[in-house]
Amino acid sequence: MISRINGRLAALLAVFAFLLVVLVGWYGFVSPQRSKAANIDGQIADVQSQIASTQAYVANPGAKQSRSELKRLEQAIPADVQMSQILRQLSWAAGRAGVSLTSVTPAALVPSSGGQAVPITVGVAGHYFRLANFLKLLRTRVSLTGKTIKVAGRLYSIDEIQFTAGGAGPQTSGSVITATVTLNAFVSTPAPVAPATETTTTDTSTTG
Numbered sequence: 001m002i003s004r005i006n007g008r009l010a011a012l013l014a015v016f017a018f019l020l021v022v023l024v025g026w027y028g029f030v031s032p033q034r035s036k037a038a039n040i041d042g043q044i045a046d047v048q049s050q051i052a053s054t055q056a057y058v059a060n061p062g063a064k065q066s067r068s069e070l071k072r073l074e075q076a077i078p079a080d081v082q083m084s085q086i087l088r089q090l091s092w093a094a095g096r097a098g099v100s101l102t103s104v105t106p107a108a109l110v111p112s113s114g115g116q117a118v119p120i121t122v123g124v125a126g127h128y129f130r131l132a133n134f135l136k137l138l139r140t141r142v143s144l145t146g147k148t149i150k151v152a153g154r155l156y157s158i159d160e161i162q163f164t165a166g167g168a169g170p171q172t173s174g175s176v177i178t179a180t181v182t183l184n185a186f187v188s189t190p191a192p193v194a195p196a197t198e199t200t201t202t203d204t205s206t207t208g
Contacts (some may be wrong), residue, residue, distance in 0.1 A: 045113055046144060047077050047155060076142045076155040077186045081109070081118055086185050089141065089153050090122060097134035099126030102178070111191040117184040119159070125178045135161075138183065157184045 050073055078085075083106060094101045102123035109116040124134060141153035163179035 076151045077188045079189050093134050093137040098130045099124050099134050115188045116191050122181045154185050
């Protein structure tokens with residue numbers, strides 16, 4: 001009888017622990033991302049605007065400083081995908097935060113503010129605060145203070161986070177969280193304009 005009670009108690013505690021992880025993750029991970037979503041659009045617009053204005057000066061042979069500024073800004077939003085750069089930065093952030101990358105799956109480009117976005121699904125496992133640090137490292141690669149843009153890497157936005165208790169690998173324990181993070185990197189090249197389709201009409205009238 002006692003063993004049955006202990007078994008039920010253990011099961012209830014396991015369910016409670018999982019719900020606690022979900023609740024903490026929601027308030028710690030998901031909710032803050034939604035409040036930052038509007039700021040990301042502003043950052044994209046400011047970076048794109050500065051890239052465009054700087055490009056206007058690059059044609060000047062004496063504009064060495066402008067070319068240097070353009071190169072710096074294009075670290076945040078380059079003209080093409082540069083997936084190898086994204087992979088290096090994800091690996092750097094994971095190593096710095098002490099979490100493990102389990103998968104990185106990019107998707108096709110989609111239109112975004114002034115350019116295009118690269119949706120990427122990232123699988124990551126680690127302790128709660130280390131996962132939080134991983135996301136912080138990605139978000140702060142580009143920061144905006146007033147009209148001053150500080151660039152240390154690509155500009156990323158976090159769209160969605162899904163997670164479960166437990167992880168895979170030799171360092172798995174009950175305190176490890178396995179998360180699936182959906183994020184975006186950005187490119188400055190606008191999405192191609194779809195060619196206009198011609199419409200033809202058929203005259204079905206008859207003459208008598």
